Amino acid sequence: MSRFILITDNHDFEQRVRKAISGGLAGELQTLADVAIPETPQDLLSGEGEESTEVILLGPGVAPEDALHLAAVFDVQRPTVSVVLVAVPDQDLALAAMRLGIRDILDPEAEERTIRVLLERAGRSAATRHRALDASSPKPADAGRTIVVASSKGGVGKTTLATNIAVALGRIAPMSTVLVDLDAQFGDVSIALQLDPEHTLLDAVTGAAKQDPMVLKAFLSVHDSSIYVLCAPKLPAHADRITGQDVVHLIEQLAGEFRYVVIDTAPGLGEQALAALEHATDAVMVCTMDVPSVRGLRKELDVFDQLGLVAPHRRKVVVNMAERSSPLSIRDIEATLRGPVESIVPRAKEIAFSTNKGVPLLHYSSRGPAVKALNRLGDSFRPDSKPRKGMHKRAELA
Numbered sequence: 001m002s003r004f005i006l007i008t009d010n011h012d013f014e015q016r017v018r019k020a021i022s023g024g025l026a027g028e029l030q031t032l033a034d035v036a037i038p039e040t041p042q043d044l045l046s047g048e049g050e051e052s053t054e055v056i057l058l059g060p061g062v063a064p065e066d067a068l069h070l071a072a073v074f075d076v077q078r079p080t081v082s083v084v085l086v087a088v089p090d091q092d093l094a095l096a097a098m099r100l101g102i103r104d105i106l107d108p109e110a111e112e113r114t115i116r117v118l119l120e121r122a123g124r125s126a127a128t129r130h131r132a133l134d135a136s137s138p139k140p141a142d143a144g145r146t147i148v149v150a151s152s153k154g155g156v157g158k159t160t161l162a163t164n165i166a167v168a169l170g171r172i173a174p175m176s177t178v179l180v181d182l183d184a185q186f187g188d189v190s191i192a193l194q195l196d197p198e199h200t201l202l203d204a205v206t207g208a209a210k211q212d213p214m215v216l217k218a219f220l221s222v223h224d225s226s227i228y229v230l231c232a233p234k235l236p237a238h239a240d241r242i243t244g245q246d247v248v249h250l251i252e253q254l255a256g257e258f259r260y261v262v263i264d265t266a267p268g269l270g271e272q273a274l275a276a277l278e279h280a281t282d283a284v285m286v287c288t289m290d291v292p293s294v295r296g297l298r299k300e301l302d303v304f305d306q307l308g309l310v311a312p313h314r315r316k317v318v319v320n321m322a323e324r325s326s327p328l329s330i331r332d333i334e335a336t337l338r339g340p341v342e343s344i345v346p347r348a349k350e351i352a353f354s355t356n357k358g359v360p361l362l363h364y365s366s367r368g369p370a371v372k373a374l375n376r377l378g379d380s381f382r383p384d385s386k387p388r389k390g391m392h393k394r395a396e397l398a
């Protein structure tokens with residue numbers, strides 16, 4: 001049985017998929033031109049070596065309701081297979097697809113290169129789930145990008161930045177971005193996103209979810225910006241039951257499944273935040289334009305250096321609630337930190353308003369300096385993003 005199965009009666013699309021695979025992916029493609037797709041995985045994957053099928057593409061010609069039905073059955077019966085829906089992506093479809101376990105949506109007009117990248121990811125994700133189900137094999141730690149948002153002081157905007165970064169990344173990687181509220185005692189991501197989660201961080205690190213990535217995925221909430229969310233436990237007392245080791249294991253599981261794992265933390269470097277930072281690929285370090293906050297961040301960066309947390313070029317310093325009228329300048333802050341400020345987010349009424357509204361600013365607004373700064377921060381995590389040189393920092397202040 002082939003590694004990739006494509007169901008479509010569209011010759012042009014099939015040719016693009018074929019070229020995408022022959023241009024750099026291992027494994028064969030089998031095309032089924034009969035778009036009246038079978039009811040169950042068994043009917044589709046009959047024959048020897050069915051275990052080797054990693055990706056099923058439900059291509060042009062397949063009725064969307066058939067595709068969603070088959071995906072739901074696959075999710076339960078063959079969770080290691082990545083089912084990809086080929087359709088013009090829209091938010092309603094993406095949400096239905098996420099809930100039914102479809103891994104990704106591919107635009108029917110996508111070019112060969114885009115198809116190749118998506119198939120590679122879908123294949124990798126299938127392989128990861130295979131390994132994760134096989135408890136004896138090592139878990140991959142580096143499959144996804146894990147971004148931890150941290151600060152020494154409270155109330156500087158970590159949750160605001162984490163939620164908006166996740167929304168921005170949800171556009172780059174819809175259905176492949178997860179936001180985790182690791183502020184286990186008093187986390188308020190659920191409020192910031194107006195979610196009433198059935199399951200929380202505590203369920204995710206105890207019981208069946210620990211062994212089975214499919215159970216873990218079922219514990220995630222879905223936000224209508226096409227991201228998954230793992231909210232903090234409902235009771236502060238439950239935070240004590242989550243150890244650093246639990247956090248490490250959770251990150252390994254999520255990084256194997258998602259392209260982006262964004263983690264909001266409590267102020268300071270407690271056990272849970274440290275565990276997350278030890279396994280993070282990137283850190284967003286937040287301060288405001290006042291001396292205690294900047295000094296606190298300087299000390300935090302010293303701890304990063306001492307413990308070897310997150311490579312220095314992967315630490316982004318963000319000055320939040322920035323104001324021209326501040327007695328401290330960005331240059332003063334950079335001098336204290338002995339390094340560059342990556343991003344400046346102005347103090348903005350619309351950000352405070354968005355928190356109270358329970359909708360991240362980037363989810364409903366596309367203009368204004370705050371939106372621009374948040375978008376730029378989110379975009380800096382794109383794989384093709386280049387480091388910013390000589391930015392006009394003053395110009396970014398409101």
Ligand SMILES: Nc1ncnc2c1ncn2[C@@H]1O[C@H](COP(=O)(O)OP(=O)(O)OP(=O)(O)O)[C@@H](O)[C@H]1O
Nearest residue numbers: 154155156157158159160321346347348351352355
């Ligand atoms: N750039 C900004 N402009 C105006 N208000 C902001 C800005 N950033 C954050 N805020 C507001 O500041 C408050 C605190 O923000 P937030 O909850 O994101 O901080 P935090 O660092 O996560 O806090 P904690 O340490 O308690 O978790 C919120 O009401 C938020 O709306």
Ligand SMILES: [Mg+2]
Nearest residue numbers: 158159183188
């Ligand atoms: Mg917070």
